[in-house]
Amino acid sequence: MNTLSRQLIRPLPVLGLRIPVLALLGLLLLFALLVVISIGAVSVPLSALFSAQLSDQQLAVISAIRLPRVLLSAIVGAALAVSGAAMQSLFRNPLADPGVIGIASGAALAVALVIVLAGPLSGVFALYSLSFAAFVGGLMTCLLIFLFTGINGSFSASYMLLAGIAINTLSGAATGLLSYLSDDQQLRALTFWTMGSFGGALWPGVIVAATIVLPALFLLIRNARALNILLLGNEEARQLGVDSKRLQRRVIICTALCVGAAVAVSGIIGFVGLVVPHLIRLTLGPDNRLLLPASALLGALLVVLADTVARTLVSPAELPVGILTSLIGGPFFLWLLVKQYGGRMGL
């Protein structure tokens, strides 16, 4: 029995509060976006932002640098958090995460392949080829896992999880081998990419990410009720009229799209998919109808804030945001683990 279930009674009949809660989170996100846009090396006071009295320099900084960066971090945060929440429902396991089934490591492997084998690349073309590679890598991994579980026919969660672990190990080893073969400069590029950053955010990246992530998020949130039913089990879901195989397929493809796009534009940003849904579940309960949209908003909010900290803490240099989220997320995950399984293992 885990902590979540050790609470006997949940404090609020939350679903009735769905609209106000989401509105509140949305307002918070909007406010954070505005504040964050005003922070940086070139100062843009909020008052100037609101009265639209900006110098040319300020305007240029905002439209070309800060706005795409802030929007991209929001999209990536939402994508990762919702993917995490959806995976947890899919696997019926509150500890599942897109990283766990190997999507992120598959993407990393593809990027390593491009960096090490494609020779020196430069400029915008480099950025695009890396993004594209990450995307293809993530999607291939997902299809591979899907294929494996399809052979087995049962789409059982443990089978998928074990296949994911195997693929994780394999692509980790392959990436390691490539790092071993690479020269100093390639190694540096590889290392920085796996740390995750929004440093290179440009409008095309924002548009590509948005066009992939937003429809996928919409589709996932639309299936929230069916995902609740899926938590009872595959057979039980079918008995209640949910075509569980089709739903699982849909969720896998949508999360692959989200994670692939996120990894493609920002590298590996860990733990968002795990921590955000947990925070929502602890405070608002496990109902996916609230969990998925709330995770999207909170994920966006947290990654936007984390990225702001990452780019201002050691300014003018930058901290990779992936390191920051892992620094915060790692201990949180451990705390969760001890709290959830501590009682069971007698710790």
Add this chain to the structure above:
Amino acid sequence: MITAKHIAYGVGDTQILDDVCVSLKPGTVTAILGPNGAGKSSLLKCLSGTLSPCRGDIYFNGVNLQGYPLEDLSRRRGVLSQSIALHFPFTVFELVMMGRYPYIDSPASQDDKQVVQWALESVDAWSLKDRVFPSLSGGEQQRVQLARVLGQIWAQQQACLFLDEPTAALDLKYQHQIFQLIGQLADDYALTVCVILHDPQLARRYCDQAILMQQGQVFAAGSTARVLAPENIECVYEVPPDWIGGWVPL
């Protein structure tokens, strides 16, 4: 009304069900009994459409189950599996509301809330409605899951109810109460009820029909009193006669 004609089911080389023909009638409670591994759960799962038999056909109200649309079936047929693990902190009310999935567009309408209340009251679990499901005891969980399945087919005519050991975790009082409830529902709504259980006493008392299984085949089927005659039990379970028939004085 459910009719199974010559169904067979197996996994790999293992034959689990072999040429089984049964018929379940509306308004009756049919018990499935048999030793462990006799194929009771597989038969129940085939009849409820959860598993597809390798051979043979099953007819649900005269229509072949194979082509029956999932949504229609979900309003006509409730299934309670043996154990359902749920690791997420849904409340009892939310869980039973999931049984209304075939009917509602979110948010839940007043009618559905009423059905959830009735279903929970019928298994004496309304007082648990705000509790978090995984924190309940085994017996409480079983009653709440039963309420979810009852809510799923509440007030539907000609519906079917499949229960796999619904009283396994229940105390003596609830065992009898639940069977009385099931019998009442079968009478009131012409419900076809099929239930796996292990206690011949309960079966004799509350079930109209019985199917006794042995090694994937039907050993005997028909009225409970005849099927569960001591010589049948003795033969199928391979137990001495003095183990059958209730209390053995110490």
